[in-house]
Amino acid sequence: MSAFLLNRLLQSIVLLVIVSIIGFTVLNLMPGGPLAQFGLDPGMTQKDVERLAAQLGLNRPLWMQYLDWAWRLLQGDWGHSFRDGSSVLTVIGRHLLATLLLMGTSTAFAIGVGAWIGIRGATHRYSLFDYCATVGAMVALSVPTFWFGLIGIYIFTLKLGWVPAGNMYTIGDGSILDYLHHLILPSLVLSLVHVAIWSRYMRTATLDALSQDFVKTARAKGVSERRILLKHVIGNALLPMITLAGMQLPSILTGALVTETVFTWPGMGRLFLDSLGYSDYPVVMGLLIFSAILVLLGNLIADIVIATVDPRIRLA
Amino acid sequence: MTAIVAHAAPARWWHSRAVIRFMRHHLALLGIAMITLLVLACAIGPYALPYDSLHIDLRARFAPPLTGNHYLGTDPLGRDLAVRLLMAGRVSLAVGFSAMLLSTLIGTLIGVTAGYRGGWVGAALMRTVDGFLSYPSIFLVLALAATLRPSPAMITVIIAVTSWMETARIVEAEVRSLREREFVQAARMVGLRRSHIMFREILPNAMGPIIVAASLAVARAILLEAYISFLGYGIQPPLPSWGNMLNGAQQYLASAPWLAIIPGAAITMAVTSFNFIGDGLRDALDVRNDHI
Numbered sequence: 001m002s003a004f005l006l007n008r009l010l011q012s013i014v015l016l017v018i019v020s021i022i023g024f025t026v027l028n029l030m031p032g033g034p035l036a037q038f039g040l041d042p043g044m045t046q047k048d049v050e051r052l053a054a055q056l057g058l059n060r061p062l063w064m065q066y067l068d069w070a071w072r073l074l075q076g077d078w079g080h081s082f083r084d085g086s087s088v089l090t091v092i093g094r095h096l097l098a099t100l101l102l103m104g105t106s107t108a109f110a111i112g113v114g115a116w117i118g119i120r121g122a123t124h125r126y127s128l129f130d131y132c133a134t135v136g137a138m139v140a141l142s143v144p145t146f147w148f149g150l151i152g153i154y155i156f157t158l159k160l161g162w163v164p165a166g167n168m169y170t171i172g173d174g175s176i177l178d179y180l181h182h183l184i185l186p187s188l189v190l191s192l193v194h195v196a197i198w199s200r201y202m203r204t205a206t207l208d209a210l211s212q213d214f215v216k217t218a219r220a221k222g223v224s225e226r227r228i229l230l231k232h233v234i235g236n237a238l239l240p241m242i243t244l245a246g247m248q249l250p251s252i253l254t255g256a257l258v259t260e261t262v263f264t265w266p267g268m269g270r271l272f273l274d275s276l277g278y279s280d281y282p283v284v285m286g287l288l289i290f291s292a293i294l295v296l297l298g299n300l301i302a303d304i305v306i307a308t309v310d311p312r313i314r315l316a
Numbered sequence: 317m318t319a320i321v322a323h324a325a326p327a328r329w330w331h332s333r334a335v336i337r338f339m340r341h342h343l344a345l346l347g348i349a350m351i352t353l354l355v356l357a358c359a360i361g362p363y364a365l366p367y368d369s370l371h372i373d374l375r376a377r378f379a380p381p382l383t384g385n386h387y388l389g390t391d392p393l394g395r396d397l398a399v400r401l402l403m404a405g406r407v408s409l410a411v412g413f414s415a416m417l418l419s420t421l422i423g424t425l426i427g428v429t430a431g432y433r434g435g436w437v438g439a440a441l442m443r444t445v446d447g448f449l450s451y452p453s454i455f456l457v458l459a460l461a462a463t464l465r466p467s468p469a470m471i472t473v474i475i476a477v478t479s480w481m482e483t484a485r486i487v488e489a490e491v492r493s494l495r496e497r498e499f500v501q502a503a504r505m506v507g508l509r510r511s512h513i514m515f516r517e518i519l520p521n522a523m524g525p526i527i528v529a530a531s532l533a534v535a536r537a538i539l540l541e542a543y544i545s546f547l548g549y550g551i552q553p554p555l556p557s558w559g560n561m562l563n564g565a566q567q568y569l570a571s572a573p574w575l576a577i578i579p580g581a582a583i584t585m586a587v588t589s590f591n592f593i594g595d596g597l598r599d600a601l602d603v604r605n606d607h608i
Contacts, residue, residue, distance in 0.1 A: 018443055272458070291455050
């Protein structure tokens with residue numbers, strides 16, 4: 001077990017290095033580099049900019065700058081926002097919870113509904129339900145999240161008036177019920193694509209489990225189909241889904257960015273777009289690296305969980 | 317050099333098993349029909365409609381669909397929505413298709429190299445793939461689009477550069493298993509150059525999965541372009557694209573819902589067609605069903 005963990009941890013660290021190199025390259029692709037903001041300042045001459053570059057060490061070779069940047073990153077110095085001067089990690093921290101709340105709710109919903117559709121599709125293979133679920137999943141994967149959000153707002157806010165059109169809470173209210181009321185529509189919108197993905201994978205995994213020998217044995221012993229499904233099949237089918245949950249993180253974050261924009265949700269995606277609009281590059285870079293670290297961490301946790309639950313994996 | 321493996325080719329290409337199986341896939345045929353319709357409409361439609369996509373008519377602002385000759389209504393500047401939708405379709409489909417070509421090219425090159433060479437070269441390339449996959453694609457695309465000048469060509473490059481990894485993974489796995497087959501060993505013994513073995517002997521045998529991945533890559537590229545254009549960092553007005561037509565639509569949702577509904581329906585239709593076609597190709601070419 002510890003060898004397995006160590007191996008996975010090492011792999012994640014190697015990936016972290018590669019991820020940071022990609023991020024650093026993007027940072028240096030920006031026109032003018034990290035000092036671009038001063039290009040617009042009439043009080044700064046070219047000489048001043050050069051002096052500043054020398055002071056900050058930006059005239060050194062790129063690999064040296066990378067090591068320096070990575071070292072400061074490791075120590076928690078992610079730079080300061082151009083907008084209000086507060087540290088990048090503080091700014092991200094202010095928006096992290098909103099995003100995690102949105103992602104968590106929609107993922108829980110997507111897993112529940114997706115698993116139900118997938119299991120039903122597998123046990124009633126080639127039925128009308130299975131056929132509709134298959135086609136429906138392919139269409140759901142093709143709907144742009146922001147368009148689904150707009151349609152949702154049009155129907156449920158403008159026509160029916162059931163839920164608010166955006167924001168996380170009503171100013172002056174802020175009770176838990178109020179938060180939940182604001183959470184419903186965005187998390188449903190964000191979960192659509194993932195319901196589709198989960199139902200497809202769950203169907204395959206259930207079919208896999210149904211064809212295993214232990215199911216045949218249970219049937220031969222005369223165990224009822226319902227009990228076979230609940231005791232033997234679903235548990236085994238859910239196992240690979242733990243890995244899938246980790247793998248889905250990047251696409252959930254992408255969906256969250258779009259959903260947060262449509263619903264003016266004060267999360268990381270909204271922050272990313274605002275920072276792009278203000279050319280607040282330290283925050284943009286910080287969010288880029290932070291989102292990748294979040295993904296790596298998610299995958300690592302998924303690996304650990306599955307190794308804990310399924311002894312076959314850590315022995316392999 | 318004569319071919320080392322003789323394929324038992326069917327008499328006519330439409331007699332091949334793959335084509336017959338594809339024709340039996342109803343959804344794939346529906347996809348082909350929908351995308352043909354869209355492409356034809358975008359190609360011919362703008363000539364048939366009485367308006368120019370940039371013609372502003374402030375007296376006809378916010379006309380709902382089916383007002384006079386404005387079959388799909390007009391936008392906040394009184395421009396005809398139908399002709400704009402079709403002109404936007406040209407841009408969105410062209411960007412999606414070119415991005416697919418470029419990303420498939422990059423992914424195939426890297427996948428074949430990593431799969432055939434193996435060793436530390438292969439490991440380094442595949443870890444780079446993992447690294448790129450750790451970023452939520454839209455964060456990377458937006459950061460690049462915000463810093464580089466967002467012309468349609470640049471948007472195409474940015475989408476391709478951030479979405480070649482799936483193809484690379486699929487090709488790498490395929491090539492790694494083909495590498496040990498007899499025909500490759502035979503080619504090696506005959507003394508063929510490495511590039512010849514990689515691209516003339518192995519690659520043709522890996523075409524099935526590449527074609528399937530490519531058809532799904534068009535779908536993803538169209539979606540990605542729509543996302544970033546919707547957010548204002550993609551195709552820039554006055555050049556219309558399906559994504560940027562939706563850009564201002566949210567504020568008029570109550571008064572002019574067709575501005576949001578119609579372009580989004582076009583995106584969904586185009587993306588659905590490519591997903592259907594990809595599904596049909598996967599069944600026809602007998603590619604393992606590992607991915608959605």
